[in-house]
Amino acid sequence: MPSTETEITAQARPLAALATPVMMETTVIPPIPAAPPAPPSPVRSAASDSLVTPDAQRSSEIHPELAAEKCIVSVEKFNLFYGKSQALHDVSMTIPIGKVTALIGPSGCGKSTLLRSINRLNDLIDNIRLQGRICFNGQPIHDRAVDVIELRKRMGMVFQKSNPFPMSIFENVIYALRIGGEKRKSVLHEVCERSLRGAALWDEVKDRLHQSALGMSGGQQQRLCIARAIAAEPEVLLMDEPCSALDPVATAKIEDLIYQLRGKYTVVIVTHNMQQAARCSDYTAFMYLGKLVEYGPTNSIFLNPHLKETEAYVTGRFG
Amino acid sequence: MTTNVITESSPRSRLDEHAIFVALSRAKSNVMFSVSVLFTLVILLLLVLVTGYLLNIGFSSLHWTFFTEKLIPQGMVGAPGGMRPALEGTCILIGLASIVGIPVGMLCGIYLSEYSANSILATPTRFVADVLTGVPSIVVGVLGYQLVVVPMGGHSGYAGALALAFIMIPLVARTTEEMLLLVPRSYREASIALGATKARTILTVVLPAATGSIITGVMLAVARIAGETAPLLFTALGANLLPHNGNPSQPFPALTLDIFKYATGPDPAQKQLAWAGILILILLIFALNVMVRLFIGTISKQPRH
Numbered sequence: 001m002p003s004t005e006t007e008i009t010a011q012a013r014p015l016a017a018l019a020t021p022v023m024m025e026t027t028v029i030p031p032i033p034a035a036p037p038a039p040p041s042p043v044r045s046a047a048s049d050s051l052v053t054p055d056a057q058r059s060s061e062i063h064p065e066l067a068a069e070k071c072i073v074s075v076e077k078f079n080l081f082y083g084k085s086q087a088l089h090d091v092s093m094t095i096p097i098g099k100v101t102a103l104i105g106p107s108g109c110g111k112s113t114l115l116r117s118i119n120r121l122n123d124l125i126d127n128i129r130l131q132g133r134i135c136f137n138g139q140p141i142h143d144r145a146v147d148v149i150e151l152r153k154r155m156g157m158v159f160q161k162s163n164p165f166p167m168s169i170f171e172n173v174i175y176a177l178r179i180g181g182e183k184r185k186s187v188l189h190e191v192c193e194r195s196l197r198g199a200a201l202w203d204e205v206k207d208r209l210h211q212s213a214l215g216m217s218g219g220q221q222q223r224l225c226i227a228r229a230i231a232a233e234p235e236v237l238l239m240d241e242p243c244s245a246l247d248p249v250a251t252a253k254i255e256d257l258i259y260q261l262r263g264k265y266t267v268v269i270v271t272h273n274m275q276q277a278a279r280c281s282d283y284t285a286f287m288y289l290g291k292l293v294e295y296g297p298t299n300s301i302f303l304n305p306h307l308k309e310t311e312a313y314v315t316g317r318f319g
Numbered sequence: 320m321t322t323n324v325i326t327e328s329s330p331r332s333r334l335d336e337h338a339i340f341v342a343l344s345r346a347k348s349n350v351m352f353s354v355s356v357l358f359t360l361v362i363l364l365l366l367v368l369v370t371g372y373l374l375n376i377g378f379s380s381l382h383w384t385f386f387t388e389k390l391i392p393q394g395m396v397g398a399p400g401g402m403r404p405a406l407e408g409t410c411i412l413i414g415l416a417s418i419v420g421i422p423v424g425m426l427c428g429i430y431l432s433e434y435s436a437n438s439i440l441a442t443p444t445r446f447v448a449d450v451l452t453g454v455p456s457i458v459v460g461v462l463g464y465q466l467v468v469v470p471m472g473g474h475s476g477y478a479g480a481l482a483l484a485f486i487m488i489p490l491v492a493r494t495t496e497e498m499l500l501l502v503p504r505s506y507r508e509a510s511i512a513l514g515a516t517k518a519r520t521i522l523t524v525v526l527p528a529a530t531g532s533i534i535t536g537v538m539l540a541v542a543r544i545a546g547e548t549a550p551l552l553f554t555a556l557g558a559n560l561l562p563h564n565g566n567p568s569q570p571f572p573a574l575t576l577d578i579f580k581y582a583t584g585p586d587p588a589q590k591q592l593a594w595a596g597i598l599i600l601i602l603l604i605f606a607l608n609v610m611v612r613l614f615i616g617t618i619s620k621q622p623r624h
Binding site (some may be wrong): 119124126149153155156159161163176178 | 503
């Protein structure tokens with residue numbers, strides 16, 4: 001419960017504080033509070049010097065590379081409200097199949113909210129309202145006819161904080177099969193080994209599969225969570241800042257893993273770490289204040305961003 | 320006035336005043352400490368006296384026939400016998416009460432913790448449960464008499480067990496709820512995201528994660544009802560013998576009831592028996608509490624997430 005509340009307030013604060021472009025500009029330039037009354041510095045008036053692209057220059061066209069990709073998930077004019085505060089504004093994007101798509105942006109910009117909308121995990125939160133739609137393989141996921149349990153089985157999720165269940169390593173990995181009613185031991189063992197190998201964890205844990213998963217290191221726990229997610233053979237793997245609680249060595253292992261998973265799975269990764277997005281994703285979407293600002297191939301987002309906000313963020317000038 | 324005096328006084332006298340102030344503070348602090356220690360010792364002494372007295376008389380009255388014999392009337396060979404029917408009766412009553420009380424309490428706790436978001440039922444239920452935990456047990460006895468004994472047409476072990484269960488349910492419900500709320504939300508999300516239903520998530524992830532602490536709470540509730548007397552006076556009534564095959568549809572014996580009966584009776588031998596009964600009751604509750612502590616010890620040693 002508390003996590004939701006903090007998420008909501010985190011969402012609400014920047015929305016309120018940075019609602020107008022003018023306000024945003026003032027937060028970008030670090031103010032010197034105790035400075036002596038200096039002559040009014042030249043106001044950054046010209047649009048050419050602003051960090052915000054005027055609406056007139058925005059283009060809603062889809063990047064040609066993206067347009068050429070076959071997409072598995074498409075988000076169409078999606079709006080999401082937590083009570084009265086709007087967390088997502090008219091987000092439209094397509095997620096290409098078999099690729100790694102990174103969602104970047106400052107805290108509270110709606111990345112996680114968007115990610116959690118894709119497998120309808122936000123359904124667990126009360127007082128939430130949606131507009132627009134998200135399609136998975138062409139089918140709108142919020143349709144009455146859609147079985148949300150089935151939908152979630154086809155989408156794995158890895159969370160910010162590793163959350164293995166308080167059971168043995170083996171039981172953790174095969175949890176999805178257990179709930180699917182699989183009883184054949186040979187199948188369970190095979191899937192367990194394959195998933196742990198897939199998560200680059202097999203060699204480390206093969207001798208202690210039946211020990212508690214809570215005795216593993218943080219990085220191992222997170223890889224176990226990835227193994228648990230891929231054991232169900234999902235079509236899409238959603239990762240919500242999977243490395244934010246890990247040290248650099250464990251992070252490198254997870255990034256290697258994400259790199260290996262591409263092609264086999266469609267990966268959507270939320271990250272605060274821009275180097276991570278640059279290293280391991282094919283496409284990057286930059287979000288800000290609940291809006292999708294720019295979305296395109298990772299190289300073009302980082303090296304040749306079209307919009308000023310994107311450039312300011314990826315070069316570390318704000319955020 | 321006083322501030323004036325201080326500002327006018329020389330630096331030297333101000334220093335003295337400060338020293339006095341510090342000394343006084345220390346003295347007050349020491350008095351506070353001593354008084355607290357004194358009263359703690361008083362409590363401890365009382366406890367040692369009571370327990371020592373109880374153990375002394377109880378053990379001297381305890382004979383192995385206590386566990387094997389029924390009550391033998393005054394003047395007959397082997398008098399006063401023992402409290403075997405009462406011991407068996409108490410065990411059966413606790414068992415029956417647990418069969419009713421634990422599932423009902425736990426399911427209520429699960430509802431409150433897992434399903435009650437936005438429910439208008441939740442707050443009143445919590446309030447009622449909290450009030451019920453504090454209701455005097457004699458009230459539960461009268462209620463049991465009116466609601467169970469009268470309609471059933473007589474005192475019975477069932478009525479006694481139901482009265483005990485009534486005491487147990489709110490305790491178990493609130494403990495279960497609180498322990499389930501301690502289970503990290505991330506467990507639930509992970510399970511739901513893997514395509515588990517809510518029921519599956521609760522049964523395979525949330526409940527197992529809280530099992531240890533729920534068992535602790537349940538055992539404390541059992542210890543609580545093991546010593547109840549008033550609810551049984553009106554419901555189980557008490558009996559000299561365990562009904563045939565332990566059939567609880569008749570008036571039923573219980574340790575606490577027999578202790579009351581023997582202790583208030585005229586026969587000194589039966590009074591001795593009551594002392595032995597009190598000792599056994601205290602040891603039973605003590606044992607349950609120790610088991611809970613040991614249990615908490617073992618689960619807190621496990622790695623926590």
